[in-house]
Amino acid sequence: MYMKKYIRYAMISWAVLSSVFFILSYLKVRNSGDGWNLILWGSMWGAFIWEDLLILSVYNVVASIIVLILKDNRYVFVFGLFFWLIRSLGEVQYWFLQQFNQPVGFPHNQYDWKDNGLQRTLLGDLSDQNYFIIYQVSMQVIAVICLVGLSYLFLNWKQLGKKLN
Numbered sequence: 001m002y003m004k005k006y007i008r009y010a011m012i013s014w015a016v017l018s019s020v021f022f023i024l025s026y027l028k029v030r031n032s033g034d035g036w037n038l039i040l041w042g043s044m045w046g047a048f049i050w051e052d053l054l055i056l057s058v059y060n061v062v063a064s065i066i067v068l069i070l071k072d073n074r075y076v077f078v079f080g081l082f083f084w085l086i087r088s089l090g091e092v093q094y095w096f097l098q099q100f101n102q103p104v105g106f107p108h109n110q111y112d113w114k115d116n117g118l119q120r121t122l123l124g125d126l127s128d129q130n131y132f133i134i135y136q137v138s139m140q141v142i143a144v145i146c147l148v149g150l151s152y153l154f155l156n157w158k159q160l161g162k163k164l165n
Contacts, residue, residue: 003071011064011076018060021045025053030124046087051130055137059083059144066148074155075148082147090140 028050045060047053063079 003068003073007073007076008068011067015061015064015068018057018064021053022057022061025050025057029054029126029130030122046083049133051133052137055134055141059141062145063148070152075152078148078151079144082144082151086140086143086147090136 025047042048042050042053045053045056047056063083067075067079
């Protein structure tokens, strides 16, 4: 399939900008241990704190690369719409639980996140809540990638069937 030049350039620019945001957010989270100071511009990316931006910038790079490999303009919309669907549902669920539930304890206090040496090595000495946020956003990204994969299967079902048989 043919991809228009301006969309290809936009995807490359998006990936480069996301890579810069990944480096900035990684340094911020790793060096400060406090990711709560992300300013309002991050919400345009679906990131409300630096830990969000850390995971979502990786997602944006991967999504851009996949769109460039597939050379199909439709996947720009598929990745974008599925991302905002899953991200907004996650936020709605979070705020409903905050509003209508009296938690006995916070979810991040139910597991000792610092036991995982790989996380500590990569991200430094973060609070359990910061690890929990990274985990939560990672699960949302995995859900989006699964939905995109399913949509790829649905859009290309006949062609895939011919190639596999």
